[in-house]
Amino acid sequence: MSLKTRISEDVKQAMRARDKSRLSVLRQISAAIKQIEVDERIVLDDAGVTAVLDKMAKQRRESLEQYTSAGRDDLAAQERFELEILGEFLPEPLSEEELAALIDDAVTSSGASGMQDMGRVMGELKPHVQGRADMKAVSAAVRARLNA
Template sequence: MSLRDRLTEDLKLAMKARDQLRMDVIRMIKAAVLNKEVEVKKDLDDAEMSRIMTTMIKQRKESVEQYEKGNRVELAAKERQEISIIEAYLPRALSQDQLAEIVDSVVRETQAASLKEMGTVMKAVMAKLAGAPVDGKLVSDLVRARLQ
């Protein structure tokens, strides 16, 4: 079952169960996907949809930080619930050890030796991780540590 079909089926189930939060989150995902499809003028595949959802999660994590700074715990809790719903549609994230292995293999393949080659290594690592929900900052930190 494609991600698009799964979202549609889960929306129907959420409507039947009168789960307002889940309905709202699924509708937000579908709207973001539709906006991107209109922008690029083509249907998106599951990997591209996953990238959109990863962006949505990143936005919500930033919102949680801001709400916590502003002492708005109830809003931060709602954002965390939205994050958990969105994460259910993403493939399993790689562990930090798995990411480190990929970074090491790319550094060996590219024979990078200094921070000057960080861009080349980052490009190759991100190409290998295409479609996987991964934090670019974490990858960048791992590459930087490996090249120093």
């Protein structure tokens, strides 16, 4: 079952269960996917949907950080809830060891020798880590690896 179909089925289940908070988040996800499809006149596959979900999760993490530092626990709780729902549709996160192995493989296969090759390494890594790791953390790890 594709991700879009799973999301659609979960919307229906939330409607039947009268779970308004979950339904709201699922509708936000559906709207974001449809917005991309309409704007770019394409039909998103699972990889595209994962990219949209990853972007939404990143936004929620940043908002959560800001709300927590501002002492807005009510808004932080809502962001945590939305992140939890988004996490249901994202692939399993990579462990530190798996990420390090992927970075080593990308550096080796791209022939990277220094920081000037970071774009090439990130380009090779992105399809493998999209939705499974925070790209900010991946970028920092690649930078550290290339500077070593």
